[in-house]
Structure formats: structure tokens, C-alpha cells
Amino acid sequence: MAEGSGREQDRSLGLPWQGPAVGLLDLDAFFASVEQLDHPDWRGLPVIVGGSPERRGVVSTASYEARRFGVHSAMPSWQARRLCPGAIWTPGRFDRYRELSRAVMGIVQDETPLVEQVSIDEAFFDVTPGRWSRESPLDICRRIQLRVRKLGITCSIGLGTSKTVAKIASERQKPRGLTVVPPGAEAAFLAPLPVRAMSGIGPATERRLQELDVRTLGDLALRDEAEMRRALGSVGPQLVRRARGMEGSPVRETARPEEAKSVSNERTFSHDLLTREEVDAAIGQVSALVGERLRKRGLRASTVTLKLKFDYLHARTAQRALPRPTDDERRLAACARGLLSGLWSPGLGIRLVGVGASDFGEGAAEQLSLFTDEKGDERDLRALSLATDEVRRRFGKSAIAYGRDLRLEGRDSDTLPMNGGGA
Template identity: 65%
Template sequence: MDEHSHDILEWDGPAIGLMDLDAFFASVEQLDHPEWRGLPVIVGGSADHRGVVSTASYEARRYGVHSAMPSAQARRLCPNAIWTHGNFTRYREVSAAVMGILSAETPRVEQVSIDEAFFDVTPGRFSRESPLEICRRIQARVSVLGVSCSIGLGINKTVAKIASDRDKPRGLTVVFPGTEEAFLAPLPVSTMSGVGPATEKRLAAMGIQVLGDLAKASPVKLERTFGVMGPRMAVRAAGLERSVVAERAKPEEAKSVSNERTFDHDLTTGDEVRAAILHISSMTGRRLRRRGLTGGTVTLKLRYADLHVRTTQRQLSSPTNDEHVFGPVAVRLLEGLWQEGTPVRLVGVGISDFSGAHGQQMGLFDEAAAEEDGHAHDHAALSQLTDALRDRFGDDAVSYGRDLRFKDRTTGTAPMGKNDD
């Protein structure tokens, strides 16, 4: 929908935007390497080692290359592309600058990945300015950084997300209050986040092809097929979802250090999920040690294929920054949070409670696991040695089997950095 024709209209109701940085990693590479501008650039793993594409520039996309594609296939489609494994430190730096631009417009900024964030610019809440003008200003300020973004604007997160994908790059798609049904109804059900191939197939078997069909479907039948998520999908498809954008924590208010990764293919087995938790725990431990912090509470976060998020936490017997201690505890938090076979898209592990005040201690079983084979001090020394080697020779200098297992398997989602260095 062309936003210019509605400038004179007042926005009535919530105004939630989704900002998505265009081909972000590749755009940063082209920014830092001017000679690459206008050329196909692919950020991803090696085509010779079963890597996958993390991000492809728009020049590479013209050849059919897209994220999560096997690198070998991308090389066949675009043999002349410039390849790079990427620089996450640089990507986080640019991402932080972009999030700072959003935070200057509204305190309600909810970062969902390194290159995406929801923001709330509801008139009268933080500003009396038109939400459209705010979005245009955000795009202009982001472009000054040397990258571009596309924005979707609507009354809730589902509408904003779908709208953000409609016009790329540098698009601004606005769904004005009251037009949600007309906007959503003709779109394929797969357009809505959380509706993957399996769900799409099951909906098709029910005669549901587009969001308009889903919005009118029987809640009883949907719940019978999909559980509690079924009726929720119908509400979202109808544009009736009520969304809250969380307030972004200020750096001085940060109370946890965490790390999370989104995987290019969903994890479905216990072996995979447990290995992922230990893999992410090692990253969190390193960040804690870099900041000289120890914490007394471990949190496990899982995002399922339907984008539903669940978290749980447990207090430790004493503050720690050693993943050999809190990693196994995070693994045990899986019980009651996840069932074998349920697809997991994202895994996160965080440590909090830096005050030193702790409640109930873990049982003897937890203590025994944390001090496996009586080598807790050896583990701590090993972690410090590993940190030193990686600091000197790079992150790939030392890798455990679990780390190699997930090499080139992430989509590029880095730590959100709400409270990390």
C-alpha cells in the first residue's frame, strides 16, 4: 500500500513497526569493501565443507542464491560471487548503531535478531508525530550509516512483520488501522511466521490456503489439529493479535549476560538440543569471563519452529562463569520444557544474578554433575586457557566436538547484545 496517499490521515490505535536491515551482513561487507559494491557477495560457510549461506547480496540473489541454501549449490548458481565467512564483531557494531537510532525514537524497542527489531511509535505514547514520518526518519538515519532497511508498519507484530517483507530493499509498507483484513486475507498461509511447510501442508488438507481462510476457520477444528496454537494462528491471520513491544533495557540496567543462536535447520533430537545448549553455554561463559562477571542463576531459552518462546531458570549453589558448571545445569532444564521430536529453531543460555544473593541451593546431584570427575578446577583452568588461545589466534583456534558440529549451521543470528559487550 502506498503510504503517501494517507499522510493526511491520523493514525488511530497502536503503531508497531518491524525494521529489517536489507541483506545485512553482505551490505556491511560491501560498505567495508567499496570494491565489492555492485558485485554478488555471499556471506557463509565453505562450499567444500557442507557450509550454508548466511546472507547473499541482492546482486547474488538475482542468480537464485538465498540464505540457508547449501554453499555448494550457491557456488554453482553464482560461480563468480565474492565469498566471505563474515565478521560478527563488525556486524554487532553496526547493529548496535542501528538499534541506537530506534531507541532515540522510542524506548519500546524489541530486538529479535542482529538485523531485526520491533518498535512502538503509537501516537500520544512517546510522540505526537506521525508514525509514518518517524519510519521515514529512521530509514534516512540508517542509510547514513551506509546500510539500508525495510520497514513494515501496522497495529501489531504479525502485520508489521509481513509488511516488512513486502517491498525490499529500502521499502516502507504501511497497513493502516482497519485495513488489516484486506491486507492479510489474500496472502498464502506460509506468509505468516510460524507456518512452516509441515503446518502449511496440514492446513491445505483442511482446505485452508490463504490467511483469509485461516481467519475464518473453526477454532475447535484448529485446536483439534494444532493444539492451543491453532486458534492463535486464526487470530493472527485475522489481524486481531494484540502485541506488546518490550522496553529496551538501558546498558546500566543490564542484569544478565547471554548468548543465543538460530539454526539453519530445526533441531529435533535430544542429542542435537543438548549439544547446542553446551555449545551456546561455552559462548556465554567466555563473555562472562571477558567482563569479569560471575552469576548465580542460569536461564535456558528455546524458540520452537512456530516461533513460540519458552524459558526456564535455576539458581546455582554459588556464582560462576564456567560453562562446565552451568552448562550441564542448563541441559537438565530441558526436562519439562521440551519433548523429543519438537522442532527447536533457537537456543539461548544466559547467566544473571550478579548481586551474590542466592536462594535455594542445588541438590547433591547437581553439585556432582557440576564437578564431574572431581575436576571442577581443571575445567575452569581449561576455559581460561581456551579463552587465551582464541583471543590470540581467533575463535576457531580451539574447538570442541560440539562446536564443530554446529559450525556453519547458524543463520547468522548473533547475540542480541542487550546486556553484553
């Protein structure tokens, strides 16, 4: 194993690299770093991107200056403010983060077409020698880091022979780290690490492994695959192989929008939803956002998922298939409301409502008549949805509001609904 950068590492690697070379790029405290880039007077100060404590916000990202106080991503904002009362708070600007994320991913794609973006601030990339270039994978990673730094932000990179090794390596030295695990060094690198260092092992799996006296990845690597299947089910043998550094999952090019596996949206509320009317309105509002995104991408979904979050730790989801694919938010919402009784009863506070759409296909052509739908007894309002999309595109999201929007006006948490932005 070699860590860091410089001539010492070149010698220790015993170049040239033999076999697969997979990197994981992780942008350092991405959202906070962008804010410090755009606000020079914030540099060197604790910056927190997230929702306000008064509106039940959550930390999206904390700068490294704020992390010294114990602040971290996904922490409730009230707790972060208590830990770091002098921090600069900002709700975030998703469009700006997405702009820089695209620039970074473009840099990586200049080096290899095999780039698998897993979030707004993370991507795997394959730089196996001889596949796209004969250049050293280490030199490629250094060049990526240099070009990202010229954008005004920084990244950490893990380089190894598999996704598992690259992901864990990327977290070893942050910020601005480059951790390299050369071929043949995987087992030695992984063995002393706690099992929770490997993605896919959550608290429940960690507890089960501890019951089996498995505390490190080295312990896990020594276990029999059949034994782990009995203990953990089908995932058990896979975890053993990954702990041995034997994962073979390839880097896959990031799906184009039309190849997306799901489209979803969620909304967090500053005060709990308690009544059926409020929850119905929230489902309708979130479903409308999902429907708009489906139509924009030319997708129709066959499955709807409803997600409810009751507090910081507890959430429930349910899923149901539709009779045929659709991009009509009214049908999405009706399906999601049909799942509600299995997850919730009036009076139980809900802080977050999410709706997802998946299993895309063409299906039967949608009926565009304003007077009949597939049952022939209701008006098909899809044409109205298309008209609403166009008005909002031309005049802004607030150009048209429905009763459900007015019912919930002012009840948003101001935490941005986004993925990524962590370490």
C-alpha cells in the same frame, strides 16, 4: 492499505493515525550490504557472506545481485557456488556487523524507548501517536530510513497496528521499502496472502492447514477458533486472531544482558564427528564458551540444552535441569553429555553441536575452594575458569588451549555462528 512512500500515501492514509502503530525494521541483505559498504569495488556485484563449500559452509547472507541467481540465506555453500559461480565470497566479520547494528538500533531508540530487537538486523518499535510523540508514525519511519541510509546501508520497514502486520508488511517491498497498513486495512492486506507468509506457520502447520482447505490468511481468518484448537492445539485460536489482524502482543524493550533468557553457542564442523571422544570434546569446547559468557554477564543457569545437527535438515535437542544454578562449564558439559545417549549413538555423523544455558537465578553461593566442591570429593575448578577468562581477556582467545581444542583443531566450518543477516 497503502504501500510505498510519497504524497500519494499521505492522502490515502487519511492521517492522523488512530490507534496502535507498530513498525518492523529489517536491514536489507545486512551482512552483504556492510561488505559492499566497506569494499566499494564490490558494489553492484554478487556478494555471498558464508562458509566455504569445501568446509560444509552455509550462506549467511547474499547480496541482491546474488539473489538474482537463486542464492538465499541458509543455503548450503556448495549449492550457492553452483548457482552463482562468479560471486565474491567472504566469511564475514561479526564485530563489524554488530557495530553497525548498534548504530541502527540507536537511531530507532532516538524515536521511541519501546524497541524490541529480535535479531542483529531486525527490530520492532512502537510509535503510537501520543505515547512518546504526536508526530505521524509514517514521518517517523521515513526519518529512520533516511538516517540509516546515511550510515551507508538501507532498511525496509513495515508499519501497521500489530507485530504480525508489521512483520509481513516489511517483507512486501525489498530493498528500501516502506509498506504501510493503516488502521482498518489489516484484513484486506492479510486475506490474499498464503498462510506461510505469517511467522509461526512452518511446513508442518502449513500442510495441516492445507488438509483443512486453508490456504490463505483470509481462509484462516474465517475459521472458528474452537475448530482450530481441535486441529492445531492451543496455538490454533491465536493463529486465527493474528490472521484477522487482531494480535495484541506489545512491543517490549529489548532485554538487557542480565535479563537474557538464555545463553548458547554452537559449532559446525567441516567433517562429521563420529566417535564419542570427538563429540565429548566438542561438547566441552562449546560449553566453555557458554560458561565464559555466563560469567561475563554475571549469570548462573539452572537448565542445560544440548542440540545436535546431523545434516542440513535434521536436528535433535534435549534439555535437563541442574541441581542448582551454575556458571561452571564443566558442570554444563557434564549435564550436556548426560543427554547425549538419548539423541545419538556412535557412528552416526554429527555436523553441529550446540549447548544452551537458561533459567537464570542466583542459587546458592558457588564454592570457590580449589579442593572441594558441593559433594566434597572433587576439586572445584571454577577458580581456574575465572583465571582462564582473565588470561584470554588480556592476551587473546588463543592464549590458552585445552586438549579438547587440539583434538578438534582445523575441523571448524568457516560459517560464522550468528543469528540474523537474512533478507
